[in-house]
Amino acid sequence: MSSSNTIRQSILGSNDSILIKQWNELVGIKQVIMNLEEKEPTSTNLVHYKNQADSLEKIITKSSAIFRETKQQQSITWDSIQQYLNPDEVAIEYFIAPLNEDSTMYCALLLRHDSQYPELIPLCEEKEIVNCLSHNQTNDIYTFDTNSKTIFNLIWDKILPQIHEGETIYFSPAGLLHQIAIENIPYDQTHTMSDVYTMVRLSSTREIVKKDKNIKHHTATIYGGIFYDVDKTSLLAESRNYDTEDMFAYRSISSTHPNRGSVLYLPGTKQEAESIHSLLNSNNITSTLYTASKANEESFKSLSGKHRNILHIGTHGFYWEDSTARKQDYFSQRIQLQMLGDNQLQKPSIDPLTRCGLLFAGSNIALSGHSNDLPEGVQDGILTAKEISLMDLRDADLVVLSACETAKGDITSEGIFGLQRAFKMAGVQTIIMSLWKVNDQATQMLMTEFYTNWISKNQSKREAFKNAQNTVRAKFEEPEYWAGFILLD
Numbered sequence: 001m002s003s004s005n006t007i008r009q010s011i012l013g014s015n016d017s018i019l020i021k022q023w024n025e026l027v028g029i030k031q032v033i034m035n036l037e038e039k040e041p042t043s044t045n046l047v048h049y050k051n052q053a054d055s056l057e058k059i060i061t062k063s064s065a066i067f068r069e070t071k072q073q074q075s076i077t078w079d080s081i082q083q084y085l086n087p088d089e090v091a092i093e094y095f096i097a098p099l100n101e102d103s104t105m106y107c108a109l110l111l112r113h114d115s116q117y118p119e120l121i122p123l124c125e126e127k128e129i130v131n132c133l134s135h136n137q138t139n140d141i142y143t144f145d146t147n148s149k150t151i152f153n154l155i156w157d158k159i160l161p162q163i164h165e166g167e168t169i170y171f172s173p174a175g176l177l178h179q180i181a182i183e184n185i186p187y188d189q190t191h192t193m194s195d196v197y198t199m200v201r202l203s204s205t206r207e208i209v210k211k212d213k214n215i216k217h218h219t220a221t222i223y224g225g226i227f228y229d230v231d232k233t234s235l236l237a238e239s240r241n242y243d244t245e246d247m248f249a250y251r252s253i254s255s256t257h258p259n260r261g262s263v264l265y266l267p268g269t270k271q272e273a274e275s276i277h278s279l280l281n282s283n284n285i286t287s288t289l290y291t292a293s294k295a296n297e298e299s300f301k302s303l304s305g306k307h308r309n310i311l312h313i314g315t316h317g318f319y320w321e322d323s324t325a326r327k328q329d330y331f332s333q334r335i336q337l338q339m340l341g342d343n344q345l346q347k348p349s350i351d352p353l354t355r356c357g358l359l360f361a362g363s364n365i366a367l368s369g370h371s372n373d374l375p376e377g378v379q380d381g382i383l384t385a386k387e388i389s390l391m392d393l394r395d396a397d398l399v400v401l402s403a404c405e406t407a408k409g410d411i412t413s414e415g416i417f418g419l420q421r422a423f424k425m426a427g428v429q430t431i432i433m434s435l436w437k438v439n440d441q442a443t444q445m446l447m448t449e450f451y452t453n454w455i456s457k458n459q460s461k462r463e464a465f466k467n468a469q470n471t472v473r474a475k476f477e478e479p480e481y482w483a484g485f486i487l488l489d
Helices: 003-012 017-039 044-063 065-072 078-082 126-135 138-142 146-155 175-179 205-210 232-239 267-282 297-301 363-367 385-389 419-425 440-456 461-475
Strands: 089-100 103-112 119-125 168-172 198-201 219-226 286-292 310-314 317-319 356-359 382-384 398-402 409-412 415-418 430-434 485-488
Touching (some): 017 044, 119 146, 126 146, 126 175, 232 297, 267 286, 267 310, 267 440, 310 440, 356 419, 363 382, 382 385, 385 419, 398 440, 409 419, 415 419, 419 430
Parallel strands (some): 168 198, 219 310
Antiparallel strands (some): 103 119, 409 415
16 A cells, blocks of 8 residues: 555544644645646646645645654565464565566565565566467466466466465565466466465555454445436436535546446346345345446445445446547547657646546446536546545445456556555455456356355355355356456455
């Protein structure tokens, strides 16, 4: 978790009313800045608000011990992580190092409970991973054959001699590894890595320090069976049920983005949501169900700061790469040319957190290019990662993104920027999400099995998730049906 996210959570969790007010004011100003950057990037007001934000941040830094101490806090060191490792556990932090001007090297740091120091293990050049991903289809990578063995050799072959079967592997991906369900790579003809080892995917190995976190679940909010085609009158009536801030209501996104099937009604999500809702309530977890036109963007944003231990969202998801987004009217109208060296002109990159998100009720109005027809003050149903990142979801132990490509994002030197980054910024502990387009029927089965295992059978989240994947795997042998969802702590 980033230091800025930690700062935010520390402030919001404090009893300092003045500090919290200052922080909320700072967030409000930053919201204005981002709205101006979207709609009026050349506005003189933009400079004014940026200066105002800088001044307020300095005031907070100087006046708040919590803010100042958290901002200066050093990263958790490897030896503090080591203290939390048992003899049958190993921590692996993947990272990328420059090899030469034209190539980079993927490496791993391996740490055991009795290691004198973390061991550096060089793995492969980035171009070798690129080659595998560009030439292999999903079923090729996750089905035992020559192609899958190549992936295995690149990522695991040099590491596994130091790990015994049955041990727990905590691992944090880097770079292109974020795009691979490396826990589901075939180990041999009949087993995957997660069949042989207990695989625990982490946003950072620092999360190991918090691995004993135990939450008693009392409340849940469930979304599914969403009406993406809703008339404007109904949208207005439903939106008035919620008092939420207009946080980056991005509009006019084309309907050509990738999502869970298509921009059509998803019947499987309704059955999925109703089943989960009933199961949770029968196990003394108060569950609120949003379906049809009631599953609007306003209802989700109203959850910010509320006590909700579980959030389940069955819907369409979307992720655009920068080049794809530029072709959409929504973005092309807002990207301004900027002057570079030697008088060259170039369009700046679009914030990756605005290029991915989730769809809620009524979103087809904006998707069809008619966002101007929305009633005043009504959200467009397109919830971006940027908007999610500004919410307070610290009470959410689990968020399930039952949608397509919700684990995707822009890969940078600072990690992956997408929905997972946004929900982590909002304070969520665990996320279940997908790496590719997922089948509606198979996903419904996976989710129903997961909650049955977790809540009714009292299995751990990770055990319940693995067993649910195996259930789907037994019915749908092809990996595209079961291997795409991952669990991230």
